[in-house]
Amino acid sequence: MYAKFPEGAAHRTDPAAAAEVLYDAVVVGGGIAGALIASRLSQAGKRVLILEAGPAEDLTLRGYESYLDRFYSATGKDNQSPYPAGVNAPMPRGTDARRISPGAPDASAYLVQSGPFATDTTYTRVLGGTTMHWEAKTLRMLPEDFRMRTLYGEGADWPLTYEDLAPYYNEAEREIGVSADVADQAYLGITFDEGYVFPMKGLPLSYLDRMVATDLDGMPVELGGERRELRVRPFPQGRNGIPNPAYDGGKGYRPRGAVSTYQVEVGERCQGNNNCVPICPVQAKYHAGKTLAVALQSGRVDLVAQAVAHKVHIDEQTGRVTEIEYRRYDRPDSPGSATMRARGRLFVLAANAVENPRLMLASGLRGSSGLMGRNFMDHAYLLAWALLPEVAGTFRGTNCTGGITDLRGGRFRRHQAAFSVDIHNDGWGWARGAPMTDLVDLVDAGGRYGQSLRQGLVDRVSRQLQLAFMVEVPANPSNRITVDPAYTDHLGNMRPILTYDIPDYTMRGVAYARQLSRRIFARLGAEDHTAYDPDFWGYAVHAGEGYEIRGGNHLAGTHTMGSDPSTSVVDPDQRSWDHQNLYLVGGGSMPTVGTSNVTLTIAALCLRSVRAMLSQLDAETAPIAVEVAR
Amino acid sequence: MTAPSFEEFLRLSVDLTAFGETELLGTGLARQYLAKVRAACGDEIVTALLDAHRAARTEAAGDAGDAGSLDGILLDRVLLDRALRHRIFSDDRLGPVARNVIKLWYAGMWYALPPEWTDRYGARAAGEASTVTAASYQEGLLWRAIGANPPGAKGPGYGSWAQPPRIEDRYLNGATK
Ligand SMILES: Cc1cc2nc3c(=O)[nH]c(=O)nc-3n(C[C@H](O)[C@H](O)[C@H](O)COP(=O)(O)OP(=O)(O)OC[C@H]3O[C@@H](n4cnc5c(N)ncnc54)[C@H](O)[C@@H]3O)c2cc1C
Ligand code: SF4
Numbered sequence: 001m002y003a004k005f006p007e008g009a010a011h012r013t014d015p016a017a018a019a020e021v022l023y024d025a026v027v028v029g030g031g032i033a034g035a036l037i038a039s040r041l042s043q044a045g046k047r048v049l050i051l052e053a054g055p056a057e058d059l060t061l062r063g064y065e066s067y068l069d070r071f072y073s074a075t076g077k078d079n080q081s082p083y084p085a086g087v088n089a090p091m092p093r094g095t096d097a098r099r100i101s102p103g104a105p106d107a108s109a110y111l112v113q114s115g116p117f118a119t120d121t122t123y124t125r126v127l128g129g130t131t132m133h134w135e136a137k138t139l140r141m142l143p144e145d146f147r148m149r150t151l152y153g154e155g156a157d158w159p160l161t162y163e164d165l166a167p168y169y170n171e172a173e174r175e176i177g178v179s180a181d182v183a184d185q186a187y188l189g190i191t192f193d194e195g196y197v198f199p200m201k202g203l204p205l206s207y208l209d210r211m212v213a214t215d216l217d218g219m220p221v222e223l224g225g226e227r228r229e230l231r232v233r234p235f236p237q238g239r240n241g242i243p244n245p246a247y248d249g250g251k252g253y254r255p256r257g258a259v260s261t262y263q264v265e266v267g268e269r270c271q272g273n274n275n276c277v278p279i280c281p282v283q284a285k286y287h288a289g290k291t292l293a294v295a296l297q298s299g300r301v302d303l304v305a306q307a308v309a310h311k312v313h314i315d316e317q318t319g320r321v322t323e324i325e326y327r328r329y330d331r332p333d334s335p336g337s338a339t340m341r342a343r344g345r346l347f348v349l350a351a352n353a354v355e356n357p358r359l360m361l362a363s364g365l366r367g368s369s370g371l372m373g374r375n376f377m378d379h380a381y382l383l384a385w386a387l388l389p390e391v392a393g394t395f396r397g398t399n400c401t402g403g404i405t406d407l408r409g410g411r412f413r414r415h416q417a418a419f420s421v422d423i424h425n426d427g428w429g430w431a432r433g434a435p436m437t438d439l440v441d442l443v444d445a446g447g448r449y450g451q452s453l454r455q456g457l458v459d460r461v462s463r464q465l466q467l468a469f470m471v472e473v474p475a476n477p478s479n480r481i482t483v484d485p486a487y488t489d490h491l492g493n494m495r496p497i498l499t500y501d502i503p504d505y506t507m508r509g510v511a512y513a514r515q516l517s518r519r520i521f522a523r524l525g526a527e528d529h530t531a532y533d534p535d536f537w538g539y540a541v542h543a544g545e546g547y548e549i550r551g552g553n554h555l556a557g558t559h560t561m562g563s564d565p566s567t568s569v570v571d572p573d574q575r576s577w578d579h580q581n582l583y584l585v586g587g588g589s590m591p592t593v594g595t596s597n598v599t600l601t602i603a604a605l606c607l608r609s610v611r612a613m614l615s616q617l618d619a620e621t622a623p624i625a626v627e628v629a630r
Numbered sequence: 631m632t633a634p635s636f637e638e639f640l641r642l643s644v645d646l647t648a649f650g651e652t653e654l655l656g657t658g659l660a661r662q663y664l665a666k667v668r669a670a671c672g673d674e675i676v677t678a679l680l681d682a683h684r685a686a687r688t689e690a691a692g693d694a695g696d697a698g699s700l701d702g703i704l705l706d707r708v709l710l711d712r713a714l715r716h717r718i719f720s721d722d723r724l725g726p727v728a729r730n731v732i733k734l735w736y737a738g739m740w741y742a743l744p745p746e747w748t749d750r751y752g753a754r755a756a757g758e759a760s761t762v763t764a765a766s767y768q769e770g771l772l773w774r775a776i777g778a779n780p781p782g783a784k785g786p787g788y789g790s791w792a793q794p795p796r797i798e799d800r801y802l803n804g805a806t807k
């Protein structure tokens with residue numbers, strides 16, 4: 001299916017005129033969460049206004065090309081390099097991370113970090129949000145992830161079960177366009193409906209994965225009194241593969257191509273560009289612009305870009321939200337903005353798990369449970385790297401096609417964190433900046449040139465294996481987002497302050513991961529080159545051993561859902577307990593993150609919430625609903 | 631002083647990169663690279679580098695004549711390697727420039743010269759780290775050397791990653807532990 005981003009959609013709504021409209025819903029944030037909600041509400045005939053902090057040109061042809069050009073021309077290609085850094089809607093960048101000295105918050109970048117642990121976690125404030133540069137792994141959570149407290153006495157229980165969410169997982173997989181095979185993905189209790197197939201067939205494992213699998217498959221592991229055998233398993237992916245003709249009871253699936261014109265021909269199937277993070281040049285990878293394009297075509301969705309939500313106003317009597325005050329800036333790179341407001345029946349904050357609580361706290365809305373901003377979660381990544389005995393052709397394929405998922409669940413979770421393991425097709429890139437660092441080292445220090453350089457590169461780069469252990473981080477109320485009037489940005493918005501430490505439970509998982517990596521390398525006959533630098537900003541010591549810990553970009557937990565208003569911020573529909581017509585959606589609602597990258601679950605939760613929004617709208621607007629439903 | 635010769639720059643580049651002239655010309659960037667090196671280091675140094683390279687080849691060709699006719703002559707690789715090390719790589723002035731030319735071809739990026747070098751031979755605005763054009767990243771020889779595409783460009787096609795890499799045999803076999 002080809003849905004073009006409607007020409008002019010970014011500018012067709014006049015903010016002043018919009019202020020006079022009472023929308024059915026005002027959505028803050030045009031990422032996947034906001035886009036899904038806007039698209040579904042508009043499909044049901046509702047009028048929606050999206051306020052988006054970033055500029056919106058970028059989903060047109062010219063805009064997308066400018067992302068690519070910025071990326072190709074950047075001397076440092078970090079994961080924000082394609083995206084314009086505006087002063088009015090600033091965003092964190094991985095390269096901002098600094099070591100934090102005790103008692104001295106690092107306020108040098110947009111995200112103020114008061115530590116003690118520093119993180120390089122990021123998100124993107126452009127239309128389409130962080131899915132513009134996500135990697136698009138789309139794992140479902142395990143059924144046991146929803147019952148951590150009951151089963152393992154760790155973390156929290158959800159007010160929902162896997163079964164409650166399963167139909168929405170199906171729908172999210174359709175929307176994102178997931179490529180995977182059920183046979184590979186039904187493990188550790190994950191079940192699928194009878195006859196279910198993914199929209200597209202699984203992407204093949206890389207040559208590197210297969211080489212690892214040859215030796216690794218069948219490796220026995222004893223943990224928590226349970227024995228299991230490891231194997232390399234393909235990951236489900238939000239990028240276009242070969243449509244499965246059996247999808248949807250034999251109706252098949254039409255992949256979604258690019259939203260900007262010239263890529264129509266190439267925007268379909270993943271070409272193995274190995275650049276999913278930070279930007280897929282051919283838009284084979286899902287990004288929220290694909291959902292937005294469809295929503296904007298409905299004619300019932302208005303979009304105001306360059307609109308940074310500043311304050312949520314409430315009626316003191318009823319607690320209901322009356323309007324959202326926002327700053328509309330004229331240009332991304334210079335000051336100059338106007339204060340505007342947006343009114344609606346419902347308000348949906350979909351600005352992500354850092355920006356949602358930031359906005360609420362900056363509006364003086366701490367929540368009756370006092371939990372707004374608390375229980376911040378992410379994944380903690382531990383990398384381990386080695387050289388394989390043979391050339392594995394590293395640096396080909398999507399960023400990651402396969403990994404080890406057998407330790408995502410089990411009784412050991414009473415004692416230590418679970419993890420999932422990625423085999424990185426981009427070698428030691430994340431750990432050590434390969435292959436450029438190898439090139440520089442071979443030339444400058446190794447005296448290599450000509451044939452000996454070519455040989456050196458093959459020996460050193462094409463044999464690289466990097467394992468990334470994505471370790472779960474349980475909720476902890478002292479890990480939190482706060483604000484402070486002392487820290488504001490150009491528009492006078494209070495900046496988010498992150499207080500974060502890695503719990504021991506996670507560190508035990510980290511330590512085990514490192515041990516396991518040694519065993520795996522030994523089994524593969526690989527040379528272990530892992531060495532953790534004590535000067536690294538994310539260096540953490542546990543039981544006398546030091547580790548480099550990196551952020552996972554899987555923001556969650558800052559407005560957790562529950563069935564009790566005194567211990568949660570939102571209900572199972574992501575509706576605020578305190579403000580009846582306000583929904584806080586996204587990763588912030590998740591009570592646990594388990595070992596799946598969070599976005600598929602975010603999408604499923606949002607799709608589920610739409611039902612509640614629609615019935616609330618219908619209940620509260622019953623007499624005039626006829627006029628709205630065109 | 632005459633401007634550094636493009637042909638000589640190309641010959642130097644072949645020796646430095648172990649990619650053939652056709653491959654180097656095929657990037658469409660050879661002339662821009664020479665311009666970049668000239669802007670970053672100045673013609674005097676570039677000319678000195680090309681002279682040193684010519685001299686190294688002459689040395690390696692034993693009793694051969696002038697540089698222009700060197701192409702057809704079978705060079706002694708061991709002697710050439712030695713001459714390049716002695717005349718260029720170990721030279722304070724030329725070594726860092728030659729290494730930068732290698733990196734320029736392989737990464738498509740001009741790296742900043744070391745501070746010791748700029749202190750002695752002068753810093754120029756064009757000498758700072760920069761990409762030459764957006765295309766130069768995509769044409770980096772590094773990607774060809776490892777049988778991969780530059781991430782973000784020249785996608786090799788769906789599923790190609792499941793096949794063994796296309797790396798020239800001689801480099802494959804040479805892989806040692
Ligand atoms: C490098 C990287 C790799 C990743 N890989 C994966 C992966 O493989 N799998 C996975 O599941 N997840 C992955 N993620 C995480 C994924 O990108 C996020 O979970 C997802 O994008 C969150 O969607 P969201 O809509 O909730 O928030 P976002 O995508 O962050 O969107 C929020 C939107 O709100 C806007 N906004 C923010 N503040 C305001 C404001 N004050 N007013 C108005 N608008 C505002 C922003 O501009 C943005 O458009 C990755 C993230 C990164 C950084
Ligand atoms: S591998 Fe390439 S084509 Fe495929 S999703 Fe990633 S960037 Fe896009």
